[in-house]
Amino acid sequence: MEHSLVEDSVVALSQVLDHKSDGVQRVGQTQMVEAVATAISGRTHLVVEAGTGTGKSLAYLIPAVLSGQRIAVATATKSLQNQLADADLPFLAEHLGVPVSWSVVKGRQSYVCMAKLVERMGPNLDGGTQLLDEDSADLDVIAEWVRAGGTGDRDDLPTTVPDDLWRHVSVSGMECPGKKQCPQGSKCFAEAALEAARDSQITITNHHLYALHMAAGRRILPDHDVVVFDEAHKLEAASSAAFGVDVGGGRLVAFANNAQRLVAPSQRDQLLGEVRSLASRLGGEVELLPEARLNPAAGALGEAILGGIRAVGQTLRALPNTDEHAPQAGPIARVKAQGGHIQADFGMALDMPQGYVAWAEPIRRVVRVAPITVDDSIAANLLVHHPTIMTSATLTTGGSFTPLARRLGLTAEAIPDDPAAFDVEDPLSRTYEGLRVEGSFEYATQGLLYVASQLPDPREDQWSAAAGAEMRSLVEAAGGRALVLTTSYRMLKVAADALKGAPFEVLVQGEMPKRQLISRFAETETATLLATMGYWEGIDVPGPSLSLVVIDRIPFPRPDDPLMQARRDAVVAKGGSAFDEVDLPHATVLLAQGSGRLIRNEGDTGVIAILDRRLTAMRYGQRILRSLPRLLRTSDKERAVRFLAEVSAARAEQ
Numbered sequence: 001m002e003h004s005l006v007e008d009s010v011v012a013l014s015q016v017l018d019h020k021s022d023g024v025q026r027v028g029q030t031q032m033v034e035a036v037a038t039a040i041s042g043r044t045h046l047v048v049e050a051g052t053g054t055g056k057s058l059a060y061l062i063p064a065v066l067s068g069q070r071i072a073v074a075t076a077t078k079s080l081q082n083q084l085a086d087a088d089l090p091f092l093a094e095h096l097g098v099p100v101s102w103s104v105v106k107g108r109q110s111y112v113c114m115a116k117l118v119e120r121m122g123p124n125l126d127g128g129t130q131l132l133d134e135d136s137a138d139l140d141v142i143a144e145w146v147r148a149g150g151t152g153d154r155d156d157l158p159t160t161v162p163d164d165l166w167r168h169v170s171v172s173g174m175e176c177p178g179k180k181q182c183p184q185g186s187k188c189f190a191e192a193a194l195e196a197a198r199d200s201q202i203t204i205t206n207h208h209l210y211a212l213h214m215a216a217g218r219r220i221l222p223d224h225d226v227v228v229f230d231e232a233h234k235l236e237a238a239s240s241a242a243f244g245v246d247v248g249g250g251r252l253v254a255f256a257n258n259a260q261r262l263v264a265p266s267q268r269d270q271l272l273g274e275v276r277s278l279a280s281r282l283g284g285e286v287e288l289l290p291e292a293r294l295n296p297a298a299g300a301l302g303e304a305i306l307g308g309i310r311a312v313g314q315t316l317r318a319l320p321n322t323d324e325h326a327p328q329a330g331p332i333a334r335v336k337a338q339g340g341h342i343q344a345d346f347g348m349a350l351d352m353p354q355g356y357v358a359w360a361e362p363i364r365r366v367v368r369v370a371p372i373t374v375d376d377s378i379a380a381n382l383l384v385h386h387p388t389i390m391t392s393a394t395l396t397t398g399g400s401f402t403p404l405a406r407r408l409g410l411t412a413e414a415i416p417d418d419p420a421a422f423d424v425e426d427p428l429s430r431t432y433e434g435l436r437v438e439g440s441f442e443y444a445t446q447g448l449l450y451v452a453s454q455l456p457d458p459r460e461d462q463w464s465a466a467a468g469a470e471m472r473s474l475v476e477a478a479g480g481r482a483l484v485l486t487t488s489y490r491m492l493k494v495a496a497d498a499l500k501g502a503p504f505e506v507l508v509q510g511e512m513p514k515r516q517l518i519s520r521f522a523e524t525e526t527a528t529l530l531a532t533m534g535y536w537e538g539i540d541v542p543g544p545s546l547s548l549v550v551i552d553r554i555p556f557p558r559p560d561d562p563l564m565q566a567r568r569d570a571v572v573a574k575g576g577s578a579f580d581e582v583d584l585p586h587a588t589v590l591l592a593q594g595s596g597r598l599i600r601n602e603g604d605t606g607v608i609a610i611l612d613r614r615l616t617a618m619r620y621g622q623r624i625l626r627s628l629p630r631l632l633r634t635s636d637k638e639r640a641v642r643f644l645a646e647v648s649a650a651r652a653e654q
């Protein structure tokens with residue numbers, strides 16, 4: 001009897017859950033399995049908001065594996081990538097009863113570049129280092145590891161090496177000339193990872209690499225039928241990064257340094273002197289610019305960019321022609337690739353494609369050029385080709401998928417004469433099904449969502465001092481065990497000042513590397529961690545170390561953010577509301593991410609405190625609240641403090 005993928009997947013879910021210690025079949029997980037199986041077999045797009053605790057990775061992996069199709073799964077974080085490759089897929093391989101094959105593919109810079117390693121250490125990797133003494137030992141470790149059959153993947157290295165040293169033995173995608181042009185192409189680890197993925201049913205990768213794959217006309221990753229994006233709320237940012245470019249003097253300096261020993265001595269000073277002088281001119285121009293939108297082709301900036309293109313071109317023409325076995329063949333191929341990318345990217349800045357915007361980032365000393373929106377690019381390079389499943393715990397605004405789905409190229413309606421479908425045989429529609437499934441948590445009994453409605457409006461001057469005092473009293477009531485997330489460095493300082501002298505350890509972002517800071521917070525039950533934007537997502541600290549998440553205010557994007565400004569203008573030009581379509585969805589997803597740090601497993605309990613009265617005072621607040629964890633809600637400070645004191649007392653007794 002023929003079974004459908006939906007039926008088979010649901011049965012398989014129930015079978016594999018028998019092998020899990022907490023293997024309860026959850027309604028949301030079953031719904032998601034059915035929806036994913038339906039999308040794969042019906043070749044449609046699916047967007048699933050699945051609350052924390054749904055078990056969403058198994059919910060997409062089971063139908064993916066049983067479909068027999070080739071599936072690319074892209075995640076935003078390394079931890080989720082590791083979970084899929086090292087836990088979920090091995091578990092399914094053991095219990096699903098069908099063959100399961102998978103590979104992980106990362107960006108080039110994640111692997112040892114054999115060409116560079118051989119150039120430094122000789123063909124047998126046993127000497128010849130040209131690095132300083134203190135780096136030699138690390139380099140020897142890398143060479144020894146490679147000689148012993150190591151994977152070449154930095155994450156598998158038996159030791160941690162500094163970024164500076166890693167740069168000596170790795171390349172970016174911009175510098176790699178590709179397997180055919182590289183003398184070590186046959187021994188290349190990055191190429192080997194791609195080769196392994198060609199033989200695997202499931203390719204696990206990251207958003208950034210998948211976005212580069214789209215930007216490169218789908219020429220990086222092996223062929224696949226279906227794509228799953230987990231943590232899909234991050235896809236827009238990764239796509240914007242991949243379809244955009246940085247223009248700055250640093251790229252010219254790196255090019256000149258790499259070309260230094262390759263250009264004939266008679267031309268070296270003149271050619272590379274010119275490149276370096278243009279680099280400094282360009283850097284000087286960018287440094288003086290305000291962080292605002294600009295036309296890179298205009299004035300002295302445009303001249304410096306054009307000069308950079310010409311100087312790079314002259315240097316490339318002066319490189320010797322060598323055969324592939326010559327010792328300089330590898331470095332020359334890499335410099336050619338690097339120069340070619342600089343010319344193309346700088347050229348794009350001088351002749352910006354329609355729909356792109358440029359702005360200065362003086363601190364990074366670059367001009368950033370990026371598409372205002374990525375919807376059409378994602379549609380043309382993904383959605384018309386592959387059924388796509390996008391999932392995350394936070395995708396909706398006010399219960400609606402529309403704002404985010406639209407920005408990712410999906411539409412509720414079929415688009416007549418869709419330009420993205422031009423030249424594609426049998427293009428897929430850009431329409432999608434949306435599904436919201438609840439996680440397994442009993443939010444109503446696990447905690448409180450407290451909105452500090454008695455505080456001044458965050459736009460008023462008195463707010464920051466009042467918010468600081470509120471943070472102190474809440475964190476004290478929790479006995480530490482708090483994560484305080486701020487929207488600015490200014491408020492981070494307010495929080496740090498407010499918590500000075502507190503009777504528990506206060507960890508502040510910047511005191512130590514991020515991973516170390518989070519580990520210390522997780523290991524020290526009463527510690528409190530204060531951090532700003534980079535910490536709103538991804539912190540996963542279940543258990544007693546986290547009973548309180550304090551968020552200073554609704555994280556609306558900065559009004560003067562150049563890319564956001566351009567997006568607002570584009571929405572308004574089409575007759576839409578910039579607030580509804582740009583600011584509110586952005587703030588909602590981020591606030592939901594920050595709030596989602598509190599309840600990470602069934603036993604967690606505590607308070608989410610948001611010190612922004614607009615959540616209850618403004619009408620849009622209701623739309624935001626609909627996307628936050630469904631805890632009991634209160635504006636009563638005493639109730640929140642009592643709850644925290646009870647949790648704190650219970651923790652202290654354990």
Ligand code: SF4
Binds near residue numbers: 113182189
């Ligand atoms: S192809 Fe060559 S240059 Fe590129 S990463 Fe591999 S070894 Fe390095």
